[in-house]
Amino acid sequence: MPRIKKLSRHARDRARERGITDDDILSVLLNPSLTRPADSASRLVYESGPDQDGCRIVVVASHPPDAHDCVVVVSCWKR
DSSP: OOEEEEEOHHHHHHHHHHTOOHHHHHHHHHSOSEEEEOSSTTEEEEEOOOOTTSOOEEEEEESSOOTTSEEEEEEEEEO
16 A cells, blocks of 8 residues: 655645645545556556545556555546
């Protein structure tokens, strides 16, 4: 289960704009409803299950995790 090494500037800006907290991101990384390859081979998409409003949080992070099981979060959004 990956840990957050850092959030890119883009990810931090998008999280702030979209009302996503660091705890939300960590929760998705630790307990994703599903994972799938991203458009880039060096990234993985983590997706939460739906909340009470049916909203899911999607996190894109580096893949594979580094030697310390840490990833860099590159983007996030709600859908």
